[in-house]
Amino acid sequence: MSSFTNAVETGRATGRKALPGPILLLGAPGAGKGTQAKELVKLWGIPQISTGDLLRANVAQGTELGRTAKEIMGRGELVPDSLVNEMVAVRLQQPDTANGYILDGFPRTLPQAGWLDGRLATQTQALPVIAVSIHVDYNQLLRRVTGRRNCPVCQAIYNVYVNPPKRDGICDVEGAALVQRADDTEKVFEERMRAYEAMTAPVVEHYRDLGRFAEVDGDRSIGAIAAGIVAAVERMRE
Ligand code: AMP
Numbered sequence: 001m002s003s004f005t006n007a008v009e010t011g012r013a014t015g016r017k018a019l020p021g022p023i024l025l026l027g028a029p030g031a032g033k034g035t036q037a038k039e040l041v042k043l044w045g046i047p048q049i050s051t052g053d054l055l056r057a058n059v060a061q062g063t064e065l066g067r068t069a070k071e072i073m074g075r076g077e078l079v080p081d082s083l084v085n086e087m088v089a090v091r092l093q094q095p096d097t098a099n100g101y102i103l104d105g106f107p108r109t110l111p112q113a114g115w116l117d118g119r120l121a122t123q124t125q126a127l128p129v130i131a132v133s134i135h136v137d138y139n140q141l142l143r144r145v146t147g148r149r150n151c152p153v154c155q156a157i158y159n160v161y162v163n164p165p166k167r168d169g170i171c172d173v174e175g176a177a178l179v180q181r182a183d184d185t186e187k188v189f190e191e192r193m194r195a196y197e198a199m200t201a202p203v204v205e206h207y208r209d210l211g212r213f214a215e216v217d218g219d220r221s222i223g224a225i226a227a228g229i230v231a232a233v234e235r236m237r238e
Helices: 003-014 033-044 051-061 064-075 081-092 110-121 138-147 186-210 222-237
Strands: 021-026 048-050 100-104 130-135 148-150 157-159 213-217
Touching: 021 033, 021 186, 033 048, 033 100, 033 157, 033 222, 048 051, 048 081, 051 064, 051 081, 051 100, 064 081, 064 186, 081 110, 110 186, 130 186, 130 222, 138 148, 138 186, 186 213, 213 222
Parallel strands: 021 100, 021 130, 048 100, 130 213
Antiparallel strands: 148 157
């Protein structure tokens, strides 16, 4: 166990403020942000806030936001900043975010990053944000996205090529039939990649310029990538 992980454990045991603080996971569609966020949740005990998951929950519940977002997401485009920022603002008011949180898939545009930076600047007791980008090459991303299957019950993420369930199409944990996201097709992936290059790549540069940034190689095992993220965060929190 690393000294950082030890410190987190100690912080938890003594009730001191835990250390991870706000972590941003950036990366193209299929880079493994959701998978890694779940690993970090287990390790650090802070919540994953996935704007994609929150939007999909709104779509499933048929809220006004969900009705607006559904078509946009289906085309692989980005939901307007004001709507996503508002959704994140509400989520960040929950008390479980007090010791930190992992923002998965947010910010995805420079205005979203500006909004988040401004918000954090008003919270003097908050640790500065650390952005981690997971890098994976295009062909690998395509394979991951088109092979991805999700458990609708426990949200576990599988991949038919590289991380298949024990029984074809069935969640190992829940026994539920796995589902494929509507936007995980090759055609929509291409549009999502266009949105990533045009809108999100500048966000990566923004955090790189601020010096609060690390890039990890996402073409490794889940455990090795998680260890790379922990090491990067540990370095920057020293
Ligand atoms: P994800 O689950 O992160 O791949 O997101 C799925 C889709 O939700 C994206 O293709 C966008 O349409 C939408 N979405 C998720 N996060 C954001 C965000 N931060 N800003 C705008 N749209 C988002």
